[in-house]
Amino acid sequence: MSSPEWVSRYRDGQREQVWHELRQLGGVVDAGLAREAQLVCDEMALRARRNIEVIVDRQPVDGHYSNCAVFVSFWAQVTQSNHSGQPSWSTR
Numbered sequence: 001m002s003s004p005e006w007v008s009r010y011r012d013g014q015r016e017q018v019w020h021e022l023r024q025l026g027g028v029v030d031a032g033l034a035r036e037a038q039l040v041c042d043e044m045a046l047r048a049r050r051n052i053e054v055i056v057d058r059q060p061v062d063g064h065y066s067n068c069a070v071f072v073s074f075w076a077q078v079t080q081s082n083h084s085g086q087p088s089w090s091t092r
Contacts, residue, residue, distance in 0.1 A: 007039045015044075 010018045
């Protein structure tokens, strides 16, 4: 099977279409596409991290957005707990 170029399409802003295609797989990805599917997940996580960092950087000094610290703490725990580097996709 040829590559559907999910990562480059995701980066180009076709995020909804890429996620739609991935959902259509039903959670089981052909072994040949598992790496690319994992890269899309990694890209999504990086995008989420950048968005959270922007929110935290914009936090007022008076602590108006104090709940952001909870998200940053959660993100730190998640990124530190997954050291396997293995795709979380089931493969055929």
